[in-house]
Amino acid sequence: MSAVADNYPELQKLGVEVLSVSVDSHFVHKMWNDYELCKMVDGGVPFHMVADQAGNLGRAYGVYDEGQGVEQRGRFIIDPDGVIQAMEILTPPVGRRVAETVRQVQAFQRVRESKGSEATPAGWMPGDPTLKPGPDLVGNVWKVWKPSMEKK
Amino acid sequence: MSELPAGCARPTGAVIGAAPSEPTSNPEKPEPKEALMTARVGQKAPDFTAPAYYQGKFTNVSLSDFLGKWVLLCFYPGDFTFV
Structure with missing residues (x-):
């Protein structure tokens, strides 16, 4: 404690x-x-x-x-x-x-x-980009987020 | 929050809305109590009121005292344990 x-x-x-x-x-x-x-x-x-x-x-x-x-x-x-x-x-x-x-x-x-319009990917820290779920993001997460971003 | 008089009674916390515990038919071996509510993510946190120590005073505190604020509720095994 x-x-x-x-x-x-x-x-x-x-x-x-x-x-x-x-x-x-x-x-x-x-x-x-x-x-x-x-x-x-x-x-x-x-x-x-x-x-x-x-x-x-x-x-x-x-x-x-x-x-x-x-x-x-x-x-x-x-x-x-x-x-x-x-x-x-x-x-x-x-x-x-x-x-x-x-x-x-x-x-x-x-x-x-963000009233639910944003989501934070794995390992997100303040200042990092968030994800904006919607039709354009489907199948395109790889363009904005990579597993290596979690390990920094 | 209200200040709690420091008497000899041993008050304990209670979940708000829960029925007071009734004596069991066999006092030697109490039946395991069923969970009154189960905390789940995305659901309302069970409200409670309980005695507390707060900066030199004994108080009665309720979770609902903090509506409108973020709350970090931390359970731990016991005072004077080592972790």
């Missing part, structure tokens, strides 16, 4: 609010912030640390592990209308890559600004 907190200024610039959720109580969240996370992130965690002790939120989002009583690493990008645009769920030992989350948010924002 400290990685997300560290990237919070960049997320805020994009107008993104963060909520972190685990089965720990809000009291434990306070202790974790005050005793450990504040040593990794200046000023401590800047967003809401949500307590889901009964696992109700985790069940609704399909990330609650009934056997272990914990939540898997589930990350959801929710748009301003409250619609889930992306989700990624990892088992506990592997952490997320926040830069990829930021990239996806930027891509979804670009698509939303």
Whole structure:
């Protein structure tokens, strides 16, 4: 979570609010912030640390592990209308890559600004060309996008 | 969002619109609960209200408090874990 907190200024610039959720109580969240996370992130965690002790939120989002009583690493990008645009769920030992989350948010924002008239190809980064789906693009994606563009 | 009094009760989060959990007939072995809602891409995110810690305060927060903004909702296994 400290990685997300560290990237919070960049997320805020994009107008993104963060909520972190685990089965720990809000009291434990306070202790974790005050005793450990504040040593990794200046000023401590800047967003809401949500307590889901009964696992109700985790069940609704399909990330609650009934056997272990914990939540898997589930990350959801929710748009301003409250619609889930992306989700990624990892088992506990592997952490997320926040830069990829930021990239996806930027891509979804670009698509939303275009009111759905643009799509972002694989590996799209801000500044890269987008695709404009329509009759002229059918069979012609190769003219505007190549797999090598993803690997730069 | 509202500030939450820090009492001894252990409030937990609840999905908005979900029925409160009923005691099961056999308390020794509760039936696995069925998912009330399933989060899917392209669908509305299940709204919830839950206690939270936010910058020195205890608050009650709902997902719907943030309608009109992009939200990054991150679940993780637990505080004081290592990743």
